[in-house]
Amino acid sequence: MLQKSPWAIGAITSFKDKDRNVRYTKSYEGYKFELINTFDSVWIMFHPTKTVLIGFRLVYAAGGSLEINSLTEHANEIICSARCATGVFSSRVKWSRSAEGEPLLRYTTTLKPAEDVSIPFWPRDVYIAGTGKLNEVNGKVHVSQEGTRSGQLYFRMTKPNAGSILYLQNLTALNDYCEQTKTSCANVVGGNWPELGLSLPPTTEHPILAGKEITISDAIVVFSKDASQEESAMSRQFLNMLADAYLSLPLPATKYHDWPKILSLGLRDLIDSHACWSYVNGHAYFNAYTCDFVTPPEIMVQLAIILPLVDYEEWNNSKIETVDEITETLPAFYDKDLKTIMRWLPAAEDKLDGKEEQLQPKVMDSWYLHHPLLNLSRLALKGVAVAKRLFLDSLPYAIKVAHHFKYEWPVFYQMETLDVIKEETEPGKGGEKDVAGIYAHVMLQAFELTGSRKYLAEAEKAAQTLKGKGFSLLYQANNTAFSAGALVRLYKLTGKKVYLDLCYLCLANIFKNVRLWNCSYGYGRHYPSFFALFPLSNAPYTAVYEEQEVFCAFHDFLNETNGMNILPSATLLITEYIRFLVYRAAYYYPPMLPKDMLAEKPKTGEIDPKLWIALEDMHDGWEKCGSVGQEVYGAGNAFGILPRHYVKVPDEQFMIYADYPVLDIKKSRNKISFTVIGDKKMQCNLAIVSAGTKPPPVKVTAQNTALKNGRRKGGSQFYTINGMSQIVVSWKSSVRKKAK
Numbered sequence: 001m002l003q004k005s006p007w008a009i010g011a012i013t014s015f016k017d018k019d020r021n022v023r024y025t026k027s028y029e030g031y032k033f034e035l036i037n038t039f040d041s042v043w044i045m046f047h048p049t050k051t052v053l054i055g056f057r058l059v060y061a062a063g064g065s066l067e068i069n070s071l072t073e074h075a076n077e078i079i080c081s082a083r084c085a086t087g088v089f090s091s092r093v094k095w096s097r098s099a100e101g102e103p104l105l106r107y108t109t110t111l112k113p114a115e116d117v118s119i120p121f122w123p124r125d126v127y128i129a130g131t132g133k134l135n136e137v138n139g140k141v142h143v144s145q146e147g148t149r150s151g152q153l154y155f156r157m158t159k160p161n162a163g164s165i166l167y168l169q170n171l172t173a174l175n176d177y178c179e180q181t182k183t184s185c186a187n188v189v190g191g192n193w194p195e196l197g198l199s200l201p202p203t204t205e206h207p208i209l210a211g212k213e214i215t216i217s218d219a220i221v222v223f224s225k226d227a228s229q230e231e232s233a234m235s236r237q238f239l240n241m242l243a244d245a246y247l248s249l250p251l252p253a254t255k256y257h258d259w260p261k262i263l264s265l266g267l268r269d270l271i272d273s274h275a276c277w278s279y280v281n282g283h284a285y286f287n288a289y290t291c292d293f294v295t296p297p298e299i300m301v302q303l304a305i306i307l308p309l310v311d312y313e314e315w316n317n318s319k320i321e322t323v324d325e326i327t328e329t330l331p332a333f334y335d336k337d338l339k340t341i342m343r344w345l346p347a348a349e350d351k352l353d354g355k356e357e358q359l360q361p362k363v364m365d366s367w368y369l370h371h372p373l374l375n376l377s378r379l380a381l382k383g384v385a386v387a388k389r390l391f392l393d394s395l396p397y398a399i400k401v402a403h404h405f406k407y408e409w410p411v412f413y414q415m416e417t418l419d420v421i422k423e424e425t426e427p428g429k430g431g432e433k434d435v436a437g438i439y440a441h442v443m444l445q446a447f448e449l450t451g452s453r454k455y456l457a458e459a460e461k462a463a464q465t466l467k468g469k470g471f472s473l474l475y476q477a478n479n480t481a482f483s484a485g486a487l488v489r490l491y492k493l494t495g496k497k498v499y500l501d502l503c504y505l506c507l508a509n510i511f512k513n514v515r516l517w518n519c520s521y522g523y524g525r526h527y528p529s530f531f532a533l534f535p536l537s538n539a540p541y542t543a544v545y546e547e548q549e550v551f552c553a554f555h556d557f558l559n560e561t562n563g564m565n566i567l568p569s570a571t572l573l574i575t576e577y578i579r580f581l582v583y584r585a586a587y588y589y590p591p592m593l594p595k596d597m598l599a600e601k602p603k604t605g606e607i608d609p610k611l612w613i614a615l616e617d618m619h620d621g622w623e624k625c626g627s628v629g630q631e632v633y634g635a636g637n638a639f640g641i642l643p644r645h646y647v648k649v650p651d652e653q654f655m656i657y658a659d660y661p662v663l664d665i666k667k668s669r670n671k672i673s674f675t676v677i678g679d680k681k682m683q684c685n686l687a688i689v690s691a692g693t694k695p696p697p698v699k700v701t702a703q704n705t706a707l708k709n710g711r712r713k714g715g716s717q718f719y720t721i722n723g724m725s726q727i728v729v730s731w732k733s734s735v736r737k738k739a740k
Contacts, residue, residue, distance in 0.1 A: 002136055007123040008195040014038045015045065015053050015129050023071060024078060028095045029103045031223070035071070035080065035093070040064040042082050044093055044107060048223065051134045052162040056221065057125040057197075058091040058109050087113040090213075098222050098244040099569075105221040106248055108173070111214055116207040119181075119200055125217060126167060126197035128157065137162065137194060142234065142471050143512045144190045147540055148620050150516040151189035153196055154238050154471075156227040164234075166222040166241035169198050170249055171517035172530070173218035179521040180214070182206045184620050220245045231470060232501035235508040236567060238471075242511055243569035246576070247681065252518050252530050254583035254659065256687060256718065259646070262586060263312070263638040265612040270305075271322055273611060276632045280348045283329050289605035289629035290613055295359075296348035299333040299341055300368055301633040302326050303375035304545065308552075308636030310382065315643035327379075327386060333372075334390055338415060340397035341376070341390055343368045357412045357421050366409035366432045367479050370442050373398060374482065377445035388449070395446055399458060402439055407465040409435040425475065426538075432475040436462040437483020437506065444489050456493065463490055466502050474509035474537050478549035481510060485557045492560075504567065510550065511573050513537060523597040524621025527587035531580035532618070541617035541625075544588040544634035551581050552640050558661050558677055568679060575660050575678040575723060582645055582659045585637055588614035590630070597624055604629040646689070647672060649731075653691040654698070656729055660684035671730040678723020686727065690715035698731040 004012070014020060014036075024035035034045040035058075042059040059066065061084035069081040069088075076095040081088065091109045098104045130137045143154035151169030171185045178185060183201035191197060198217055208214060222241040228234065270276055275290035278297060285297035286305050309323050333341050342362075344352065349361040358365050373394060379387035401409075404418050410431040412421035424430055443459035446452070463486070466473060474480045487503035490496070510533070518530040535546035554574045586592055590609040598607055598615070607615070607630045616631035647656040647665060649672065658676055665674040678684060687710075690696050695717045700707045702725045710719035721727070 002138075002194060003192060005123075005195060008127060011038075011041070011043075011055060011057070011123075011127045012129040012194070014041075015043075015055055015127070016131060023068060023080075024073075026078075026095070028076070029097065029101065031103055033095075033105075035078070037066065037068050037082075040066055042066065042068065042080060042089070042091065044105070046105070046223075048157070048162040048225075049160060051131050051160055052137050052157060053129045053131050054165075055127045055129070056105070056107060056219070057123070057127075058093070058107055058217075059089040060123060060125075061086060061089075085114065086117060087111055087115075087210075096248070098224075099240060100224065100244075102223045102225070104223070104244055104248065106219065107221075108218045109216055111208070111216050112212070113208050113210050113214075115210045117210075118203045118207045120202050120204075122200035122202070124191045124195050124197040124199050125219065126153075126191075126195075128194040128196075134160070139193055141193065141196070143238065145187055146513075146538060147534070148184070148186045148515060148519065149512075149534060150514060151185065151198065152242075152512070152516075153189060153191075154241070154512075155193075155196070156229065156234075158227060158229070161227045164224045164227050164237060164241075166238065166245055167197060168220045168222075168242070168245040168249075168516065170218040170220065172250070172252070172520075173215040174200075175518070175520045176214050177201075177208065177216060178621070180206060180208055182622070184521075184622055185517070185519065186620055220248045231468065231505060234470075235501070235505040238508045239504060239511065239567055239569040239573065243572045246516065246573065249516065252528065254528075254580065254685065256657070256659075256685065256713070256716075257583070257586040259582075259586075259638055259642050260655075260689075262589070262612065263642050266589075266635060266638050267320075269612045270632070270635045273608075273613070275606070275608060275611065275630075276613065276635075280345060283332070284325065285329060285345065286326065287605070287632050289602070289616070289631060290608060290611065292605035292629070294351060294353075295604070296351045297345040298343055299330065299345075299372045300343065302330065302333075303372050303379075304549075304633040305635050307375050307378055308548075308639035310379070311643045312639040315646075315648070327384065330376075330386060330390060334393070338397060340369070340394040340415075341372055342415075343372075362415040363412055363421055364415050365412055366435045367438060367476055369398060369401070370435060370438045371479070373442045374438060374445065377442060377449060380449055381445070391446075392450070395442075395455075398439070398442065402458070402462065407436050407439070407462045429472065432479075433466075433469050433473050434475045434480045434483050434506070434509075436465045437486055438479045440490065441482045441486035444486055444493075459486065459490060460494070463487060463499060463502060466505070467498070469505070471509060471512060472537070473505060474513055476546065477510060477513060477533055477535050478546045478553065480506050481550040481553035481557070484510070485553055485560060488557065488560050488564075492564075504570065507570055507573075511577075514577070515542070519621045522621030523594075523619075523624065526594055526597060527592070527618065528580075528584050529618065530584070531577055532584060533577070533581075541619045541628070543616050543618075543628075544585070544614040544631055544637055545616065547581060547585065548634065548637045548640050551578060551585075552644075554578055555644050555661055559663065562663050571677065572679040572682065572723075575684075576682065578661055579659045579678075579684055582641055585614075585641065588618065588634065588637065590615060590626070593625070599624045599627040602626055602629040606630070647674065649729075651733070652696070652731070654696045655689045657687040657689050658684060658727075660723060662727075670733050671728060673726070673728045676721060676723060676725045676727055680722050680724045682723045683720050684723060686710075686719045686721050688717045688729070690717075696731060698729055701728045701730075702726070 484506035
């Protein structure tokens with residue numbers, strides 16, 4: 001039997017009242033909607049079937065005596081005004097269509113209090129009820145808000161089968177409420193079946209002020225007749241419905257950052273600042289965090305910095321001496337007895353303090369073995385001999401571990417005995433579930449490097465174990481993104497649809513773990529956070545390193561799927577994440593932030609507010625940032641962005657920039673053409689970035705249509721273009737021909 005609160009019992013009882021006060025009725029896309037006024041609420045009633053009723057509460061008046069003052073209709077929109085002792089509520093309800101032709105409902109409610117008012121409790125706004133002889137409706141919630149992630153719910157009505165719903169609360173609209181009341185939007189969307197949705201954060205010391213209209217809800221609801229419990233169908237449906245909801249969100253503006261300048265500042269501080277370096281036996285290693293001279297060097301840290309630097313070297317056709325210096329130290333991480341690379345530098349293992357499980361010699365965090373192997377394979381494929389040797393020499397050990405754990409990795413294990421140190425992330429939730437995906441990626445790299453099909457077979461065996469993980473697959477976001485790319489490669493190599501299905505499952509897990517709202521209360525007003533990605537499924541903050549790696553993995557994914565018929569919703573969400581990351585990532589750097597919002601005593605090392613080394617962590621607006629530390633291994637941030645979003649123009653004093661990914665770049669003497677990836681319904685920024693003070697004399701065409709001169713900023717010219725645009729930039733050469 002379902003557990004109901006008094007508010008649920010009262011609401012559902014009123015739904016079934018034959019004499020309920022129906023004030024408005026609407027038929028839309030074959031469904032019936034009603035607006036009803038009960039003693040204490042105004043509802044939009046939705047009838048997905050004859051035996052199921054869903055109520056969406058627009059207005060709640062504690063104490064009752066709620067009366068509707070006015071109700072006006074405009075096409076597929078109504079505006080309702082209601083009054084009670086608390087004040088005046090105004091609700092705007094709008095109907096539109098999803099990409100699948102199903103109804104999409106958006107309702108926004110404001111309150112203008114009659115006097116200062118505190119809200120110690122607020123009931124949720126979604127209730128599911130049976131009608132007629134049906135007493136209960138059974139269902140399952142697959143996705144709900146965790147911390148300050150999106151205010152989302154994705155659920156199915158299973159008995160009877162009445163379809164699926166994605167509910168997304170635009171929490172950006174609640175910023176004024178949280179600022180006034182000093183509350184947070186963390187965990188405000190959730191509930192227990194059949195009582196779901198938003199519950200306003202309770203207020204204690206700080207009330208809502210009288211006479212000022214304030215938004216208390218802005219919900220987007222996407223409906224679908226399909227309530228399939230098949231994993232692949234649900235992952236596709238979630239991505240499609242989330243994209244539909246996303247298109248209804250009011251998206252924040254972005255602005256251009258001078259990434260070439262940020263990169264040069266970051267490179268200077270990375271190389272010159274003593275805070276970034278430690279020394280063991282006369283050799284230099286990157287610290288994980290600034291001023292952490294106690295923790296031994298980690299191979300993951302060294303490679304996480306080297307790879308983006310190598311990307312930049314190739315793009316800039318230049319050499320950074322530090323890359324070779326660090327590469328030469330990598331063999332010191334190899335253990336000749338175990339025949340594998342190690343997480344910690346063996347020569348400095350005695351410095352581990354053992355305060356946490358992983359801070360002990362020869363204890364491995366499962367994903368930490370595979371991530372360095374993946375980066376070594378990338379260097380190997382670029383022709384770095386030492387990386388190839390370390391990679392190939394370590395593969396037998398990695399395969400041995402995979403076979404021992406049957407492709408189901410724990411959190412920590414002892415490297416010599418393979419005894420499990422910590423089996424599950426949380427009781428009953430299993431180990432690091434997405435490690436099978438990054439392991440498959442490593443095996444595919446080995447297959448590409450050697451041509452041996454035994455590695456392809458290993459990749460397939462590991463990938464198959466991802467089935468059945470559902471929306472709890474993600475352990476670490478960057479590994480899940482790597483998994484998505486590996487699965488696409490497996491699909492292309494084998495033609496087996498299961499791998500494409502599992503790819504979408506990985507993407508669904510990633511996009512349930514983002515923040516589709518902008519936290520601008522408290523310290524949050526100093527930095528943008530819309531479409532931020534959290535590193536773990538339960539992490540309380542977003543993190544620069546994982547974001548940068550997901551960003552790069554998504555670029556690889558788009559390159560890999562170029563020409564494939566993949567879900568439009570996946571392309572839309574991936575390219576929008578990339579667009580906002582290029583804007584947001586600059587605010588991980590302390591010089592971009594007020595000093596008073598930086599943590600005074602981080603968990604590891606120290607924070608230098610003048611150093612262009614990114615903070616690891618950005619939090620809820622009421623919390624200071626950088627509490628974990630200033631992350632040296634997040635230094636790849638700018639080095640990942642610049643080569644992927646700036647097109648160098650040979651022999652000219654300008655570059656071409658786009659904040660959407662670009663593919664199919666073709667260069668000729670006085671012309672460059674490329675395709676801007678993304679959804680045609682969305683827009684991105686294109687710029688001709690000049691090194692001088694005057695815009696260069698270029699002609700820009702999109703879809704064979706010349707663009708008018710865009711917005712000017714210094715010597716640069718900015719344009720707004722649609723996704724999936726064919727762009728051509730042409731110019732007269734500034735390089736004079738030599739006389740014969």
